[in-house]
Structures are given as structure tokens and as C-alpha cells.
Amino acid sequence: MTHSQNQSDGHSICYCIVVCGELSSRFESAFPGMTLHARCGQTTIIGHVADQTHLHNILGRLRNLAIDLISVTQLA
Numbered sequence: 001m002t003h004s005q006n007q008s009d010g011h012s013i014c015y016c017i018v019v020c021g022e023l024s025s026r027f028e029s030a031f032p033g034m035t036l037h038a039r040c041g042q043t044t045i046i047g048h049v050a051d052q053t054h055l056h057n058i059l060g061r062l063r064n065l066a067i068d069l070i071s072v073t074q075l076a
Helices: 003-008 025-030 052-064
Strands: 013-020 035-039 042-049 069-074
Touching: 013 052, 025 035, 042 052, 052 069
Parallel strands: none
Antiparallel strands: 013 042, 013 069, 035 042
């Protein structure tokens, strides 16, 4: 199943988003349904994303919080 087929079927896709800095637990409310792991000067945000709009909302939230993005990876 391709990426676009998966989303059009209503299934979420798991993403791993890595950002600069070790985000504290106070940031968890900014990313509901996502898990934050801070380590070695970076934070990994992992969770299911419903669609591209949802992903762009998460990335926009990072931008609005002035958090530098390192990578966004779709997990199998």
C-alpha cells in the first residue's frame, strides 16, 4: 500500500520528528497523542499522524514555538 493510499483509507501513519533541544514535559500538551523523548540535545517526537494537514499542523506548531526542526521520517 502506498503512502497516499494509506491516508485515503483513513489510517494514520507513524512519524518520527527530531528537533533541536531537549524539550521538557511542559511541551507534551502542544503535541497531543505524540510521545516526546529528550536526549543528547535533541528531542524525538513520535506518534500517529492522521493526514498531511495534521502533519503540517504539527510542523507549524514547532515553527510557532521557534523549535528548530532536524528531520521528519515516516516509520514503517
